[in-house]
Amino acid sequence: MKLLKIIIFQILTAVLLDVGASTEWFTKLSPSVTDIFFNQNKILIHEFSTQSKLKCIHKCILFASTCQFLQFTNRSKCTIYNSIQKENPFEIEDFYLREKKLVKIRFLNGSFMDRIQLINLPEVLNLSRNGINLIAPFAFAGSNKTTILNLSCNNLTIIYSKSFYGLIYLKTLNLSFNQISRLESDVFKDLSLLAFLDLRYNSLKFLNGNIFDNLQLLQDINLEFNQIDSIERYTFKNLNKLEKIILNNNCLKVLEPLFHNLISFTFLDVSSNQIRFVHNYTFMSFQKLAEILISSNQIFEINSETFKGAQSLKKIDVSVNKIQKVDANFSMNVASLKQLDMSKNNLSFISPDIFIQLVNLESLRLDSCNIKVINLNSLVKLKYLFLRNNFINFFSQNLSSLIELRLTYNPLGNLTYPLITSQNSALTTLGISYCQLNYIDLNILRNFANLKILNIAGNLFTLNNDTFYGFKSLTVVSVPKEDITRFKIIYPNITFFIF
Template sequence: MEVEVPATTYQPPIHMIIMKWSALVVVLVAIVFQTGILPISSSAKDSDEQSVEFPCRIVNATFTDCSYLRLRSIPEGIPISTETLLLSHNKLHPISSSSLAGLVNLRYLDMSYNTISKLERDYFTDQAQLQHLFLSHNQINKIPPDAFMSVSKLKTLDLSDQNNGIKKALSMPQYLEPLNMTLETLLLEKIGIDSAKIGGTLKIRLKVFSLARNSITKLNQDDFKALSGARLERLDLSRNAILSIDTKVFNTILGIDTLNFTQALSQNPPPGRIENISTAIGTKVKKLILRSLTLQSVTSSMFKGLENSTLEELDLSYNRLTTLTNASFGSYLSHLQILQLHNNLIASISETALTGLTSLKTLALFNNLLTEIDPGSFAHNGHLEDLYLNNNSIKHLSSEGSFRGLISLRTLNLSNNGIIQIFTGEEFQDLHELLSLDISNNFLKSGIITLTGNSFKPLSKLKYLRLKKIHLLDISSPSPFAHLVQLHLLDLSNNNMHGLESDTFVTLKSLETLYLDHNHLNNLWYQPKSKKPVLFLRSLVSLRTLDLSFNGFEAVPTGVFNDLVHLKALHLNNNQLSAVSGQVFENLKELQFLALNKNLINVVNQTLLSPVMKTLNILFICGNPFSCGCEQEWFRDWIDDTKIFLGNLSLCQCESPPEWRHKPLLDFNPEVLNCDGKIPLHYWIIIGVGSLVTLVLIIALISNRWKIYYVYLLVKARHHRSRKDEYDRLNDYRFDAFISHSSADDDWVKNKLLPELENGENPFKVCHHERDFEPGQEIIDNIIDSVDHSRRTICVISKSYMESNWCTYERRVTMNKLFVNYKDVLVLIILEDIPDKKMSKYDLIHRAVKKNTYLKWPGEDGRADEKAVFWQRLKTVLGEDRTPENYEALA
């Protein structure tokens, strides 16, 4: 049998071919549809549109926001669970019975800022639970009587700002009848109506009713008949042009908490018109707003009708009042508690102007032109609790008692004036109940405020004192705060102050907040060696917040915060601190906020923060010129591990060394500097991985040493052959066959194989290593020469042969001839049965056996005829390419 080694031709698996063709088809189809040669199916297109067509934002299960989307119709797909639906600022024009169908849970519906022109009952068929409906800024001009029949629980209805106007609908507002028991807020602002009348037979119980920004010129007796028995929280008639007011116009209303006439009357209306308002409201109104009427004066006759009223607040702000005289209020406002006179032009107040306001508790006179407060101006206002005189032009407070008689005053605001004087304490006589005093922003180049030891002596109950920006250069002994034992807040910021004594705050045992920022207190803590720092913070045992920023501090001496055991927030930012010892913070056991940003700190070490590490929640540290070297290693590592909020760390930058200048601190990695002299972790990883790879290579080399040697032998064999002439390799045969066998099969080869081939007719010349290998030559060269000078190589296959490395080498050298000169020279003899599973390891033999290209020895027990056939087939194979010339040469 001819022995062959079949050529292997690669055949790709069928699934790979299918995948390639499928991909090609998909690409071609996509190109066809993209170019429009074939239309995309409408069903697929509709499906894609449905997946993205819902434009609204679903905030949560009950809140859907469809506002500001330029919608022309209410979109489908709004969740049925929606209770709040925003549809404002769109272009909704036609709505129908199906627009809101199914939305049965709606409570709040905003459809303002659209172009809706009409309403019908079936629009809201499913909205039985609706409580708030906003339809302002539309074009509604038709409202049928049953428009709101389905929304019988409606509480708020906003129909303001209709571009087309709904004046006709207001004259007979039957559409409000279904809501008479539930409607609480009705907004009909800027709809172009000229009358406040909303029907003669209608009965509604509103709480808020607004007719602001219309063209109402008259208030007639029966205008509010529909509100008969109602108690309004607010009635807004502002920004109309009311010329006449019937004194009985509010008779049917039981009460009004706030009545707003802001900018509702003609310019500077005559006193009679204000008097009519006073008479009309009688005892019904609690707060009357008469803002922006350009009133130039106030006379007591204006309020004649309020003699027995319960009016509590009167707002006359934003007018043009210039003075308050003896006749301004008279005795008709004895029940008044709040008087708003701010933002006028009041320059003076007579001593008796406020005499009749005996119940007054709050008086707002800020943003006027007052230059002084005469003693006794408030002598009859003993119940006054809050007085606002800020933002005027007051230059001096009388030592005779500008606030004499204000024995109940709690709040006094004198900020943003031009006060220049020495406070002796007489200015605040009678203010024994004062809790808050604000004298901030009283700074003129022509003079300053000076404090003395008795400046605040009458104010023993004061809790809040603001002295910000009054050019207070220093505070000397005795301390002006010595009597303020109940003070909670003291603001001395922005004064350019440079002097404090060690006992300045010593009596302030209740002080919780102290602002000393924007001063020049650095000299108090930076003294020559012969002097000790001024400990001006001692005894502040209740302090919670301390601001010392913007003071130019270059150092913080140890012990300055020792008494601040309850301090929670400390501001030391924007100073000149280059180093701060951790001992400074040792007693701050409750500190939660610390600001050290924008100083000159180069290094933040563990000792600085360790005293406050347990309690600190917020630390501002950026804006310092950090040194990004080994000395910063602890802080840089701490940043990565801490849970303390550090603000915007992107603002933290390195200042040194030069190569790190202006680079982010977060980019600095101390590990690369090998600061502790130890090998960095990543180096250990590289060493470990390298060692492991080396170990694996060594084990692999030891385990495969024969295979490596074997490859070496093959290379050597190929090199040996390459030196021979091609002709010699093909024709210089000295043997018919070279026998490759295991030493374990030596007896069979010598006693069976050799005698059979070398004896008899036409004997074969066989190369056997024991007799034919050249003495003294390396075994490798002997094998190569023997294989090259033999026409065939007979491999005697047995179990021992499988385990022999030299046999494997001989077989490989023989197979090499197939690839060098394309001659099949291998003859396999299977000497004994070998399991197929074991033979599969030896690829070439296994492949030959699978193709039946081998000879099998029948065994010693085999029949004689079987053995004869075996020998005959072997000799036939060996003699196939044996020419007479070869035979003679071999013979």
């Protein structure tokens, strides 16, 4: 090691700090110093003005082992560093190395955890709620047994390169509920066994395209409740074990092709962002992708190729968007779909036959969509149908598999026709409250032999004492407030409630 030892300071901390005597060595670095002391970034701890080099050294010692370098210039300025970088020989002018190099974790209350305290740590290490605001590079260099590390609920703002160096067996890393705004591009490079990464509730705004490159065993990434508005293309690439990505409650405005060659990818949540557009190639070649949650965004159109490539999709939630247009061929790319939620969009202008090709659909939610007419007769596997708060004035479908039907807040008027034309209906739950019904043929409802729950309150006809007579399986009914007492007496085996 080529160090130019121009000045060597030997200081008794007993003189400076009134504590037991120990020796501190500070060696001035030369331009020819080897790279052994350098990191990718400078980490500045403190700086102040003073004409005394001794005071500068004193201040370094007060920062305990987090002070690794100090710089004292002719301009009477003292700067204390945790780590430094070397870009050219002149960058280290007037720098001094503190030879007591114990790499550390710094706590908000001013205390530190030295590397010597981070040796032979247990497999499960919980450092949550400790006020930690800095993890220096190589802090965990001797921690080669830990498999689970919890750093949640601290005050971390930046995670530097080599912060997790040495954690060679780490499988779970929890960094949630901090204030992290920046991750250096290779911060996870040394965590080749990492399977679960939790970064939720931080202040991240950007994800570098190479941030996850070395995490070949990663299965689950949680990034919800950050401020992410930009992610480089194909940031999530070649991660063969990755199954779940959670990005809800961020600030994404466009969903671009962020994903590539994720052969195990099954779940994506990008709900509650500001997404207006989904690129046509976003979901290409995902043979196992089963669930996409993209609700509470600002999407205005679903075209024929929005979900192209995700042929194994089982669930799509695009509720609470601004969708007004759905291409007639969109269902061709999602033929395996079982659950679809498009509630709270303006679908008043879509074709009534838009869903007829989704023959595997089991659950369809279209609440508050301004729908007037709909044709679902081809959905022979449909079990759950929600059409509340629309403008439907006639509903009669051949849906023998339907278990739950919710039509509340639709202007059905007079119910003199079968809601379900099949003679072998499986219907157990029916909601027709507040449907402006002047008349209802109760024999139509009595034919539903499996009906257990009936919401019928808020209509215009009068319920008499015989209204619920003859229902074979009825157990729960909603009625107007004024009718509850008498019906409880007449039908003790039925639970009545106010809707």
